[in-house]
Every structure is written in structure tokens, then in C-alpha cells.
Amino acid sequence: MNKTFLLSMMVFAVALGCKSDAPDSSDDSAKTKNDKPRVALIMKSLANEFFSTMAAGAESHQTQNAEKYELTVNGIKDERDLSRQAAIVGEMVAAGVDAIVIAPADSKALVPALRKAIKAGVIVVNIDNRLDVEVLKQENITIPFVGPDxxxxxxxxxxxxxxxxxxxxxxxxxxxxxxxxxxxxxxxxxxxxxxxxxxxxxxxxxxxxxxxxxxxxxxxxxxxxxxxxxxxxxxxxxxxxxxxxxxxxxxxxxxxxxxxxxxxxxxxxxxxxxxxxxxxQHGDQLAVYGIEAALKMLDDPSLAPEDVETPVDLITAASMNGESLE
Missing domain, CATH: 3.40.50.2300 (Response regulator)
Structure with missing residues (x-):
């Protein structure tokens, strides 16, 4: 009986070993297929109508493209609260987002936080307010600017x-x-x-x-x-x-x-x-332009980051009435 018991235990152990050593390919493939890129939109003050319009445009785009990506929208209460915006960048990195699209409250102060995000493997796209070129060089990073002149x-x-x-x-x-x-x-x-x-x-x-x-x-x-x-x-x-x-x-x-x-x-x-x-400057689409740029970079990591100039149009009573400005 001892020999029979020992033999049974050996067979059971081998069976367990085979199960634990074999890769769970079905679970991994399901995860790969179901996971969507997570994009964080970080703006300035949502009390400013321009940025609330930007947020609404981004959310509408995500709803229309729900199968392509997930979106998290963030903003600060005061456009001068640089430390809070930098903290949000860190929070989004810790949350595991794949891309950050940011309208920085300051062209210089946010660069170090964004460098940390890039080092963590996060794609970063700059919209609305261009980051300082010299500070980007000092931090040895490249962040594309998507926005108007x-x-x-x-x-x-x-x-x-x-x-x-x-x-x-x-x-x-x-x-x-x-x-x-x-x-x-x-x-x-x-x-x-x-x-x-x-x-x-x-x-x-x-x-x-x-x-x-x-x-x-x-x-x-x-x-x-x-x-x-x-x-x-x-x-x-x-x-x-x-x-x-x-x-x-x-x-x-x-x-x-x-x-x-x-x-x-x-x-x-x-x-x-x-x-x-x-x-x-088409605030309702400005974040969308940035999100689309980020998704392209996520889809093809070999793409070099490059700036994209977006439209900016003169608005007057005549243009609002459909009249030519010429």
C-alpha cells in the first residue's frame, strides 16, 4: 500500500508540474486582444470654457472610437497650479497609461515630469501650449507639438x-x-x-x-x-x-x-x-488631433515624433454670417 500511495503521489505531482509549467496561452492572447491603449488627457483649468470644450471634444471622439482606446480626462482648478499638473502626470504614469496628451500650464516647469513619463515608457504629445525647446534639449527628450501657430x-x-x-x-x-x-x-x-x-x-x-x-x-x-x-x-x-x-x-x-x-x-x-x-484654434478638436497623433505612435513605435500644425482661423461678425473675409 505504501508503494501504491507513493506512486500515486508521484503521478499527481507530475501532472501538477505539467499544468503549472505550461504557458496559459489562451489567457495571454485574450488579454492582448482585449487590452486597448489608455490615453490620459491633461489640461489646464476646466473653469475656462476653452478647456471644457476641449474635454468634450475628446470624450466625444473616444465614444466614437471606443474599440480603439480608453480615455482619462484631467484638469487643474487654477492655471497657475503647476505643481498639481506635474503631480497629475506622475499619477497617470503610476496608473499605467500608455500615452499622455498634455496642454501644459507652463512651457518649462512641466518638462521634468514629462521626461520621467517618457523614461517610464509613456508616449507624450504636447498640445495647445508648446513646451520650451531649450529645456527639452537640456532634458534630452523630444516631444511632438500638435497645435496652431x-x-x-x-x-x-x-x-x-x-x-x-x-x-x-x-x-x-x-x-x-x-x-x-x-x-x-x-x-x-x-x-x-x-x-x-x-x-x-x-x-x-x-x-x-x-x-x-x-x-x-x-x-x-x-x-x-x-x-x-x-x-x-x-x-x-x-x-x-x-x-x-x-x-x-x-x-x-x-x-x-x-x-x-x-x-x-x-x-x-x-x-x-x-x-x-x-x-x-478649434478647441473642440485640438485634443483630438493630439490623441490621434499619440495613437499613431502607439501603433507604430518606429515613427519619429514630429510636430503637426493645426488650423487657426479669424472669426468676425462677417465670418459668422458666412461672408467672405477677403
Whole structure:
């Protein structure tokens, strides 16, 4: 009986060994087939309509392509909260996402966190606000930028404004966050258009993309420079602040406003002749362009990261009515 028992145990052990050593090919293949790339969209403040529109566009795209990828949408409460946005990058890496599509709140400060993500094997695509080229070189990484030419877009807006002004007129500029590349480029575009038209920029200050701060600064500008004929705002949220300041100063008939982003509130302001023009960088599609670029890179890892320029269009009352801007 002892021999029979020992023989039975040996046969049982061999059987267990065969089962544990054999690869579970059915489970692995099922996992490979069912797993979809996980993409994290990391934006700036969702309190800004531009970014809530961006999020909605991305979510709509994922719904239409649910079989292709999964999407996680993140944003920060305050566009100046760089540490929180960097922390979100780390959280997404720890969560095991395959790609990060980011609209960085700062062109330099987010680069180290993104370098860590790349080192962890995550594909990174930069949208909306271009990361600083020199800092990317210092960190020895390449991150493709998918987005519009902000300088060209702002220049289009500035040139449209110049048609309403005379040579020698004075204007002021509400800048975005000064460490943001898109803010820098829009400022340059505005200044180029004014210089070419012989219009003087008498004041230029940062309102950090915020409506309330723009209202306060614009009020001060109008008080210190009563000769101002227009305010050029580097985003539409600040344009709304400028409108309120102009209304409070009883200057609605003689001070014009232009913006950048084409949010719904400014579309209405254009219809009401409170804003002359804005630029549409197609916020509802901007994240989609970035997601599609990330999916291509995930599908073919041999693809070299490369920039993609996306559209930016001038929006006026005429264009909204379907009239030619020529």
C-alpha cells in the first residue's frame, strides 16, 4: 500500500508540474486582444470654457472610437497650479497609461515630469501650449507639438483690428501667463500687426488668462491711458474682463476689443458688436488631433515624433454670417 500511495503521489505531482509549467496561452492572447491603449488627457483649468470644450471634444471622439482606446480626462482648478499638473502626470504614469496628451500650464516647469513619463515608457504629445525647446534639449527628450501657430493667429486678429483704427492710434494688450509659449507668441503676433499698421502699444500687462484680473488691469489701463482706442486680449476670458471694464468706464462706443479662442460667450459678444474679432484654434478638436497623433505612435513605435500644425482661423461678425473675409 505504501508503494501504491507513493506512486500515486508521484503521478499527481507530475501532472501538477505539467499544468503549472505550461504557458496559459489562451489567457495571454485574450488579454492582448482585449487590452486597448489608455490615453490620459491633461489640461489646464476646466473653469475656462476653452478647456471644457476641449474635454468634450475628446470624450466625444473616444465614444466614437471606443474599440480603439480608453480615455482619462484631467484638469487643474487654477492655471497657475503647476505643481498639481506635474503631480497629475506622475499619477497617470503610476496608473499605467500608455500615452499622455498634455496642454501644459507652463512651457518649462512641466518638462521634468514629462521626461520621467517618457523614461517610464509613456508616449507624450504636447498640445495647445508648446513646451520650451531649450529645456527639452537640456532634458534630452523630444516631444511632438500638435497645435496652431499662435503668432500667426494673433497677427490675423491684430490686422483685422488695424483696419478699424488709424495710424498713430494707441492700444493696450492683455497678455497671458508670461512663461507660456502660446502667450508669448500671441503677444508677438499682436505687436507685429500693430507695428505694421503704425499703431502704438502704450501698455501691455499680464492678466494671467483670468477674467477678473483682466477686468482690474483693463480698468487701470483705461484710467491711465484715456487715449486708448482698443484692447487686444490674448484669450477670450480676458477679453470678457476688458468688455466689463470698458462698460464701467462708459467707453463702449470708442474702445474696441479683440480676443483669441472663440469661446461661446465671445461669439455672442461679436454678434452684439462688443468684440470685433477673435481667433478660432478649434478647441473642440485640438485634443483630438493630439490623441490621434499619440495613437499613431502607439501603433507604430518606429515613427519619429514630429510636430503637426493645426488650423487657426479669424472669426468676425462677417465670418459668422458666412461672408467672405477677403
Amino acid at each position: 499662435n503668432r500667426a493667429g494673433a497677427k490675423k486678429v491684430g490686422k483685422r483690428l488695424a483696419k478699424e483704427l488709424a495710424e498713430g492710434d494707441k492700444v493696450a494688450i492683455l497678455e497671458g501667463i508670461r512663461t507660456s509659449f502660446n502667450g508669448q507668441q500671441r503677444l508677438l503676433g499682436f505687436k507685429e500687426a500693430m507695428k505694421e499698421a503704425g499703431i502704438e502699444v502704450v501698455d501691455s500687462q499680464s492678466a494671467e488668462w483670468e477674467t477678473s484680473k483682466a477686468n482690474t488691469i483693463a480698468s487701470s489701463m483705461l484710467s491711465e491711458h484715456p487715449e486708448i482706442k482698443a484692447i487686444l486680449a490674448a484669450n477670450d476670458s480676458m477679453a470678457l474682463g476688458a468688455i466689463a471694464a470698458i462698460r464701467s468706464a462708459a467707453r463702449t462706443k470708442d474702445v474696441k476689443v479683440v480676443g483669441f479662442d472663440n469661446i461661446s460667450a465671445v461669439q455672442e459678444a461679436i454678434r452684439e458688436a462688443k468684440v470685433l474679432a477673435t481667433a478660432d
